[in-house]
Amino acid sequence: MTYRAVIGAALLALSSLGTSASAAETVYDCTASYRSPNGFIGPRVVFFIDEGLGTVRILDNMIQSVKGGPIRGEISSSSGTTDRLAWRVTDVRTTQGVYNIRYKATLNRKSGTYQMRAVGFNHRWRPKGEGSCTVSR
Secondary structure, eight states, rough: OOOHHHHHHHHHHHHHHGGOOOOOOEEEEEEEEEEEETSSOOOOEEEETTOOOOEEEEHHHHHHHHHHSSSSEEEEEEESSOOOOOOEEEEEEEETEEEEEEEEEEETTTTTTTEEEEESOOOTTTTTEEEEEEEEO
């Protein structure tokens, strides 16, 4: 499958996410206004948060291509307006090797913004991204 086909499939999956979310989940569909140019941070990420259960699922184009759908993450802390999230994407195969990438994000529900970064691996570009989110239930 070509890179464009993978991205196209991921975006198609992302566009239909609203119908696959649980009734208890709030969906934060986030678009990057800034992201590192190395590919580890995508132009779009979706967070499915179930506040009642304290759970989060995450989907972006990398997760879609590597795992085939949303993966579970952790909510490391939560306040009335901000959630700190963490997740891991394993077996990401690139031309430079295979990576297990940890991600951290801060989702500000009050302002509708997010910041995320890839952490914990030796990568000179220090991938990060930030942008705004639309919310649906």
